[in-house]
């Protein structure tokens with residue numbers, strides 16, 4: 001049986017440098033739709049979160065439009081993220097090595113990645129982001145529907161809606177924080193963004209950050225013919 | 232103190248009158264900080280004497296007439312309320328309760344005119360995210376400014392009395408204005424003027440307190456020992472007050488809340504959540520900036536690439 005963290009399309013392209021296919025085109029499109037939705041939701045939601053950010057409603061054509069659009073973008077986000085969920089959940093299942101990795105998280109942040117245990121396609125930090133996003137999006141759509149008065153006014157009592165709107169705003173804050181960590185990690189670890197733009201990373205990147213995954217691919221002879229190398 | 236109208240009974244002026252309520256009379260404006268008003272208007276109040284109401288709904292008709300709304304014609308479902316609830320087109324509603332008085336064994340027909348209470352500390356205004364969609368004048372009137380309203384329904388969640396209603400037509404919030412447009416030109420509210428039994432009075436809050444006292448004395452002398460004034464302090468007092476014959480049990484009047492106040496959940500949402508939220512998002516961003524400043528980027532080395540190439544060679 002294949003290990004959980006080898007996804008369809010993952011493959012090594014020998015060459016100099018080695019190139020490793022990490023995300024197929026469908027996964028990348030799916031990811032960027034989700035990302036756009038999340039950013040638009042954060043902007044339109046924050047516009048209502050605090051008066052100092054109300055000017056953000058200007059991006060959506062005024063307050064009425066912001067109020068009307070936000071929940072619909074949320075619906076798109078929900079289904080788009082569901083797509084990512086079903087693509088990635090197996091590779092994000094917790095493994096024994098994750099605990100060890102977390103115990104060494106300080107070394108990673110201090111810039112000593114060589115002290116870290118070898119990990120598969122995702123490390124514990126990435127898995128944390130994946131499961132946080134999953135939980136938070138479920139909370140956000142659930143509470144979001146309870147306060148979507150235009151269509152679901154009768155679904156909850158006023159005291160329930162108060163709790164829902166408080167939970168919604170707190171969950172929004174947490175998901176924005178998780179998003180900041182996610183984006184920072186992608187930028188800090190150079191070469192990562194290529195995975196979501198071109199779909200591939202270099203062999204060195206895979207060796208350095210996801211060695212177990214690279215070894216599994218090599219051992220299982222997941223090879224494809226080389227393409228023009230990624231820069 | 233600038234005078235406010237003292238009665239609902241006077242006839243309209245025949246000459247042109249300039250509005251007495253303007254931006255400079257605002258004490259609160261939703262989602263905004265504003266300078267204190269230049270002058271203080273006399274606080275006004277509407278006093279609803281439940282013991283005098285005969286349930287004729289003249290006030291409802293007058294409200295519809297004055298505000299030019301057209302509530303839908305509904306079907307009779309066997310209760311006296313009509314329409315079934317407050318709506319974006321019906322700012323006030325007579326609520327009927329048949330109450331078995333356990334002390335006297337009498338069936339009492341309690342009729343309460345429901346509508347905005349014009350809270351001194353308005354939860355609707357506190358919750359509103361749109362600058363200037365809800366305002367409070369120094370005479371105590373809480374008014375919705377429809378051109379600024381975005382239709383989010385936060386005011387519904389903020390209000391302790393379940394008053395605002397969002398229109399399905401123009402997606403804006405509606406409620407009783409305390410006839411601010413009439414009060415501004417020296418007139419009392421349309422509903423008070425229409426009331427045939429003077430169950431609804433209007434004037435300065437001071438006068439209404441006095442009137443309430445005399446009414447309560449009268450009710451007590453006639454055996455209503457618990458008669459009293461409903462001017463709930465949990466919301467800082469209200470500019471619409473009730474004389475209740477059973478002030479010890481406000482909930483028997485179609486669930487009038489005993490101790491209304493802005494829900495602690497709403498306070499947490501509009502207070503703590505904002506500080507915690509900005510602090511958390513700020514910390515996350517700051518952590519990223521500091522980390523990148525102190526620990527350089529995590530780059531793949533030449534050695535990593537070679538190791539990968541060797542691994543591939545060994546397995547190919």
Ligand code: HEM
Nearest residue numbers: 041042045046048049067070071074141144147148169172
């Ligand atoms: C997943 C589906 C979602 C639904 C159905 C939804 C729905 C809603 C609704 C109905 C509101 C009230 C304002 C309005 O009517 O537009 C709201 C407010 C808000 N939403 Fe969402 N939303 C969702 C996702 C998100 C996400 C992912 C974020 C953050 C990135 C977010 C952030 C916010 C914020 C900050 C507010 C303002 C809360 C406040 O005023 O304190 N929402 N949302």
Ligand code: SF4
Nearest residue numbers: 359380381383384386
């Ligand atoms: S519906 Fe209108 S008045 Fe009510 S809170 Fe939203 S913007 Fe303010």
Ligand code: SF4
Nearest residue numbers: 347348350354355390
């Ligand atoms: S009763 Fe409700 S709508 Fe009226 S002022 Fe108080 S909080 Fe606002």
Ligand code: SF4
Nearest residue numbers: 294407409410420422
């Ligand atoms: S004060 Fe004016 S708006 Fe309010 S219930 Fe009376 S008539 Fe209607």
